[in-house]
Every structure is written in structure tokens, then in C-alpha cells.
Amino acid sequence: MLRSLQLESGYRIILALRLSSLLILFSSVLSAHGYPSRAHIFIYAACSQEKYQPNSPFEGNLNSFLSSVVSSFSDVTYNSFAIGNGSSTPQEGNVYGLYQCRGDLHPVDCSKCVGRLVNQIGLVCPYALGASLQLEGCLVRYEHAGDFLGKLDTSLRYKKCSKAVTSDVEFFRRRDDVLADLQTANGFRVSSSGLVEGFAQCLGDLSVSDCSSCLADAVGKLKSLCGSAATADVFLGQCYARYWASGYYDESDSSNNDQVGKSVAIIVGVFAGLAVLVVLLSICKKAAG
Known part of the structure; x- marks a missing residue:
């Protein structure tokens, strides 16, 4: 028993x-x-002051653009569109746009990120004739005119600088090595030196020379605007660059x-x-x- x-x-x-x-x-x-992916973290939004009218040709083409984004982001991480151009739609109804995911983002996370943008852009920028919405892992942008596609734009959209590291000579040497490497990126690049890491990316519609120019400007702004920060982000119109000290990045x-x-x-x-x-x-x- x-x-x-x-x-x-x-x-x-x-x-x-x-x-x-x-x-x-x-x-x-x-x-x-x-767990929620970091890809969904909001970075910035830019909305035009000009508005379109509900039920206008522009609204119909904008909906077509967003539908095209949803149907294509599972295949490629960058794509651009021209909706209404060359058709019977009045010129004021034309919509030009693009989307892009970060180069190291898994396709599943890319699709989730872009899907979130498509759902949010109308809420963040209601009835806007032009809008850009950047999350941590992806970007969606549309405009009434298509002259922004493939055109170098180094205007500052967003910056973030952490507290300063004032006396660490080794850190600055490693940081400069990373930033020099990122300037040579053609598209997307990850770099590291010692305990300093970073990555940079250009929009897919930029030429190699324009990408280099954009990243050189981004790196210059990282140094001039963030100085001795332990981690820093700079987003320009068509590229961005970021570096951080290992174990420090984005803890908050x-x-x-x-x-x-x-x-x-x-x-x-x-x-x-x-x-x-x-x-x-x-x-x-x-x-x-």
C-alpha cells in the first residue's frame, strides 16, 4: 500500500x-x-497643409495606391507607384507614392509594419494631399506630384540624441569608424567597431551617387547635431543613419x-x-x- x-x-x-x-x-x-516587434515604433509623420475633397478623383486614386501597397509589400521591400498618371483621370487626381522596409527586416515583420502604416496614414494625416509616415521598420509616402521620386532630398525630418559621452576617446574612435563605413552604403548597411554599432539606409529610388551624398549629409548631421551622444538617429528626406553604444541603444x-x-x-x-x-x-x- x-x-x-x-x-x-x-x-x-x-x-x-x-x-x-x-x-x-x-x-x-x-x-x-x-512580443510586439520594434518595427512598429513611431518615428515621425509629415502631412501637407493642402487637403483633398472627399469622394474626389484624388481620394479614389489614393485608395488605389494604398491597396497596391498592401498587395505588393510581401514580395519586395521597396516599391513606387504612379496612380492616375496618363489615364482619363484629371491631373489633380494623380497620386505618386512609395513604401520601403528596413533592409534587415524579416518579410513577415515588413508586411506587418507596412500594413500598420497603410491603416494609420489616413488617421494621422486626414485628407492630406501629401503625407509621409515613418515607423522604426518602414516608411510610406505619397504626394500629389511625382517630382520627389528619385530626387535627392537631404532635408532633416527627425533627429534623436542621447546623453553625451564626454571623455571616452575609444568610443569616439570606434563611432567614427562605424560612421565612415556607413557612408559607403549602397542601399542598406550594418556596421560595427568594438562596442559601437550602427546602420544606414537610402530609399530605393536613389542612384548610387545620390545615396552616398545623402548618407554623407546624414553622418555630418549626426556629428554636428548630436555631438558626443552615446546613441543618435538622423532621418533625412531620403536616407537615415544611426549609431549606438552596445547595451545602451533605446533602453527607454x-x-x-x-x-x-x-x-x-x-x-x-x-x-x-x-x-x-x-x-x-x-x-x-x-x-x-
């Missing part, structure tokens, strides 16, 4: 531990794949994104603990009986 109870108790303990392991494994899978911005993951981990931990508790109480009850 006692041996039978011991065997049954041992079996229940093993079962509880296996259940706990499965729950912990489930938690780790959620941690890896279920990522705190909100971690809340969902922390909640999942807490819930799974509670269920695992309850499973073990229920089994142990059952064993104690039988032993006492």
Missing part, C-alpha cells in the same frame, strides 16, 4: 514537473515570437514593448506554480488519508 502510494506520488510529481516544463517552453516561444523606448512579454511570463509562471501546488496537495491529502 505504502509502495503503491509512493509510486503514484512519484508519478504525479514527474507529471507536474513535465507540465511546468511545457508551460515554461510555451512561455519562451511567446517571448521569441509573440523598449520598456513599453516588454510589458506584454512580462505579462505572458507572469501568467505562465502562475499556471505552472498552480499545477505543481495542485499535485502536491493531492499527494498530501492521500498520504493523510
